[in-house]
Amino acid sequence: MTNLNCFGRHRRRTAPQNSGSRNELFSPPLHSRINGWSLPLHGFQLVAWLIYCFMAIVGFGVYVPLLPAPWSFAAYALIGTAFVLHLVTHVVAVTIDPADVSVRRRKDYSSPMPVFDNSKHQHVIHNLHCTLCEVDVEPKAKHCSTCNKCIADFDHHCKWLNNCVGGRNYWFFFITISSAVIGMILLILVVLFVFIEHYVNPAVLRTAPQFQSKTVCVSKS
Template sequence: MAVISFGSASTLETGQRRRNACSLPLHYIQILGIIVIIFLILMNYLTLCVNIPKHHWQWLSIVISSIIILPFLIAFIIITFLDPAEDAVINQSRGPKANFDRHIHQHVITNLYCNICEVHVTANAKHCSSCNKCIYSFDHHCIWLNTCVGGKNYRLFFSMLILIVVGTLFIFINSLLQFIGSFQDTSSKLSLTPYYSFDQYAVLMISSSKVAFQVLSAIVSFISLVTCGMTGYLLAFHIYLCYKHTTTYDFVISRRHNRTVDETILQFNQLGRNPNSISTETTGQSTNLSRFFPLKRKKNNRVATTQANGHNISNDSNRNQNGQVFTIEGHNRDNPRQLQVRQSTNRESCVYNSSYEGADEQNQE
């Protein structure tokens, strides 16, 4: 098994289960994130703080940085070593797990029983293919942390996002001001007093030229700004999810399902405009299509409401009785969908029956 994975998901042998973020294989994005964290922390303490002109400003910068960085490191370490799996998975023996046969089981989790972990799980649990285990109250698999985020570590994950945004914003402002100050003359209030002597700045506590300091401070500004922007976007997304009382997994599955409905309706509108493009059967016959095109829903399309038994209860049900009914089945790993679409005599398509089952297995986001 590879020590570092460069794929979107790690393929584990049967019986192997990743306990936490330190379990092999490591992900290259995880390693990149650790390098960025170490770089920004070292540059903050050993370059930016020591080049501040006044000593009281130096100590203020160190204190503010520590208030942000220390809690972040604590949260990061806990998330790294915490096992977010279901308690039943953690407590079970570490013997070899069964191979999952899709010819026998359609889904990984059936009736709250995982056919891979061979344990009963809670309602919101999902089996992560990257970690090869069921995650308690699954939210998503984070490739930056190389572990799953769920009910056991979501609050720590959310707090860590806030600390990253605040910390990188502070480092960006500090490095930008020092970068500008290095170009000012001594009469300016923004001018920097070199740490060692005239034109001798401290870079990682090593005496360096002004040019070297300017280049590194510009690099720090750029990296901290990009990190702050990316993390801020992710934080805003999770704030939205908390407001909607949903999870990343449910959000993605819902969007995927809605997109399938839109694409299905438009596919049948195209069939209505081109009746000779595909052979169709009479009412009650089905046509299987496994491919959908990324089209948007037209305004004149209507989605009919359905009951659990699949009968149309819309006001247009009587008008559509003489139309043709097609069944479309699309499979994407563990995301089976089935849509029954009625093509009415006026060539306007609507969803006649929609049945959908969420995935039991989650790949990386």
């Protein structure tokens, strides 16, 4: 079993000293991630932004303009608020560094450090001290193997944000998810209304000024 000595000089030791070469004691060192913008970007992160852009273009460019007044104004206000709120909180949740305060005070992201590997390290935090980050951490902190640093009030590592969700960005993450759900529900209601009215009463969907001008042009011709 790994012997972690929190009071010795070699705090990053994760195996007995007589185990052989240094490569057997450490995982390959890598730089810790600062936030969700740190390279490499995750595929889910790119997919999330593509979906957001697609929904915004289709919703505000196709479906919402088809609604009759005053429903169109209400849809612009409600769905627009949800989309803007999602955009702001999404960017903030990705940008915030959720690391433990001791890790952020160190500000040594330029230096590579060993990577947490479950097969080599049964645990890296012992007596509130991380043997990889070499700092004392808070009770609810956890070392994330993906971000390669200790996260304060760790909840989970979100691939859609490409960032950890912890105490510093949890509520921004929560608002991001909530606004996305609300915006999608409202947009789905608009799409259902448009499809139903298309077969029941299509004239209701032709109240926008651009449709009126086309109707006048057709009648004059």
